[in-house]
Amino acid sequence: MFLRSTDQADSFLSHVNDTLHARHRAMMDSLWKVLTAGNMEDVHRLEALEHEYEHTLQSPFWQQSMEEHSHKHALTASARRQLHVLQLDMDAVTGDTELRRRTAALWNDLNFRISTYRTELDGGHLTKSEVKLLLQTVQNQEKREKLWRAFMKLGQEVEAGLLELRALRNSWARQKGYANFIEWKYVNEEMDPSFIQNLMKSLRTALDSSHNQIKSQWDDLRAAKFGILPSDLRSWHYEDPFLQSASFSPFTERMELSDEIVRLRKWFEARQIPIDTLLDNAQLHPRSGKSEASFCLSIDRDQDVRIACNLTADIHGLTVLLHELGHGLYATSCDPQLPFLLRRPAHTFLSEGTAMLFERICRVDNREWKNERLIKLYGTLAAITFEEKWYANEDIPSNELWWDTIEDIQGVKRPDDWNHPYWAAFPYYTTLPGTYYSYLLGEIAASQFQQSLAAHYTDWTSVEALHELKDAIWKPGASMAWSQLLANSMFRSLDPQPMIDQFQI
Numbered sequence: 001m002f003l004r005s006t007d008q009a010d011s012f013l014s015h016v017n018d019t020l021h022a023r024h025r026a027m028m029d030s031l032w033k034v035l036t037a038g039n040m041e042d043v044h045r046l047e048a049l050e051h052e053y054e055h056t057l058q059s060p061f062w063q064q065s066m067e068e069h070s071h072k073h074a075l076t077a078s079a080r081r082q083l084h085v086l087q088l089d090m091d092a093v094t095g096d097t098e099l100r101r102r103t104a105a106l107w108n109d110l111n112f113r114i115s116t117y118r119t120e121l122d123g124g125h126l127t128k129s130e131v132k133l134l135l136q137t138v139q140n141q142e143k144r145e146k147l148w149r150a151f152m153k154l155g156q157e158v159e160a161g162l163l164e165l166r167a168l169r170n171s172w173a174r175q176k177g178y179a180n181f182i183e184w185k186y187v188n189e190e191m192d193p194s195f196i197q198n199l200m201k202s203l204r205t206a207l208d209s210s211h212n213q214i215k216s217q218w219d220d221l222r223a224a225k226f227g228i229l230p231s232d233l234r235s236w237h238y239e240d241p242f243l244q245s246a247s248f249s250p251f252t253e254r255m256e257l258s259d260e261i262v263r264l265r266k267w268f269e270a271r272q273i274p275i276d277t278l279l280d281n282a283q284l285h286p287r288s289g290k291s292e293a294s295f296c297l298s299i300d301r302d303q304d305v306r307i308a309c310n311l312t313a314d315i316h317g318l319t320v321l322l323h324e325l326g327h328g329l330y331a332t333s334c335d336p337q338l339p340f341l342l343r344r345p346a347h348t349f350l351s352e353g354t355a356m357l358f359e360r361i362c363r364v365d366n367r368e369w370k371n372e373r374l375i376k377l378y379g380t381l382a383a384i385t386f387e388e389k390w391y392a393n394e395d396i397p398s399n400e401l402w403w404d405t406i407e408d409i410q411g412v413k414r415p416d417d418w419n420h421p422y423w424a425a426f427p428y429y430t431t432l433p434g435t436y437y438s439y440l441l442g443e444i445a446a447s448q449f450q451q452s453l454a455a456h457y458t459d460w461t462s463v464e465a466l467h468e469l470k471d472a473i474w475k476p477g478a479s480m481a482w483s484q485l486l487a488n489s490m491f492r493s494l495d496p497q498p499m500i501d502q503f504q505i
């Protein structure tokens with residue numbers, strides 16, 4: 001009896017793994033082409049492949065088999081875990097068909113508008129990178145405000161569609177028995193919603209005074225730069241339109257990237273985690289039709305992992321490259337013996353944590369760097385808080401909720417003319433809803449990895465330390481839930497204290 005149920009489950013799962021693997025590879029290869037070449041033909045092909053992949057996961061036969069096998073007692077741990085992961089994957093693409101169809105159509109439309117949006121200024125059309133570059137250099141305040149408001153006009157274009165998306169996403173989640181879409185998203189990613197909320201509360205209790213102090217020192221410098229009072233600073237006086245990043249020391253020193261890459265190859269080679277294949281398959285420089293974003297795609301959840309970025313020849317470029325290499329090494333280090341369903345990170349935040357840890361390879365752990373991370377952390381807290389409240393309370397006026405959140409958490413005052421949908425210009429709310437918390441948990445994980453590995457191996461970048469991370473976190477893939485994976489490792493559980501200790505004044 002034991003053999004029979006196990007055999008049946010195994011043969012069902014083997015069919016599922018083979019089918020999904022082939023379709024996933026075709027879909028990801030197509031996504032890579034869309035993001036790096038930007039041809040319309042590729043966009044249509046990708047849509048067809050995505051539809052095919054989802055359709056496969058919606059199979060009533062799979063649903064029935066998955067439920068039948070899940071109820072059997074005599075299953076191996078691997079089979080049980082695969083069935084659970086399959087159930088989560090299926091849950092993301094099932095539910096009210098009409099709601100899903102409208103959501104997908106609207107998402108495609110808004111995503112296209114966001115990715116092709118150009119800021120119109122004085123007759124010119126600026127890309128997002130060009131706007132950010134101007135915000136680093138333009139001294140004239142009127143010009144800065146005009147530029148910022150022009151950039152934020154994207155919000156007006158997206159607002160109506162995004163409000164409709166929220167209603168559709170919430171209705172779909174409520175039909176599945178959840179309070180709202182964000183709650184569903186957390187649970188679908190094996191995350192307890194109250195864990196995130198309590199974590200954010202405790203972070204603010206521990207770090208608010210440090211953040212306030214750093215932010216006010218930084219504001220004094222910025223105000224002096226513009227010849228105004230700190231109380232007159234507004235969003236356009238910062239370098240990032242949403243204050244999601246900060247630069248305390250202007251690293252303008254040019255680097256010869258090809259030399260840096262040679263050095264990186266040797267550095268990783270010496271630690272027996274070579275990056276040659278990742279670099280050979282990567283697209284590191286801008287080219288026509290290529291996305292402005294940096295990303296790492298695992299095409300086959302095996303060795304075909306591709307990195308794309310648009311590197312600048314300075315420390316920021318090197319940081320971006322190390323970040324994506326972190327994602328890439330994680331993806332290529334999952335145990336090849338694992339079935340397709342489990343050959344992926346146990347949670348996105350663990351991959352983000354690895355990527356953020358790798359950024360630290362080229363950064364000095366000094367106060368300026370910590371200040372930058374602290375400002376960024378509060379930008380992340382604000383982005384998550386707004387989204388959670390916005391989905392949970394559809395009746396609250398969105399513009400007011402946005403500025404209440406930004407003022408409270410980031411300490412950026414609303415301008416006189418504030419009643420506009422600036423929140424809708426934050427692209428994640430449209431394209432990747434409910435995912436921003438992975439950056440928060442990623443930063444926490446990065447500090448925890450760094451501190452625990454340093455405590456145990458003295459140098460967290462030693463061969464032994466990096467192989468501990470590889471064996472304990474990367475290799476097991478999703479064979480366990482993220483909390484179990486940490487419990488089985490030297491890290492025990494996700495602990496915000498190392499990050500608090502690191503960033504606190």
Ligand SMILES: [Zn+2]
Pocket residue numbers: 323327352355
């Ligand atoms: Zn990342």
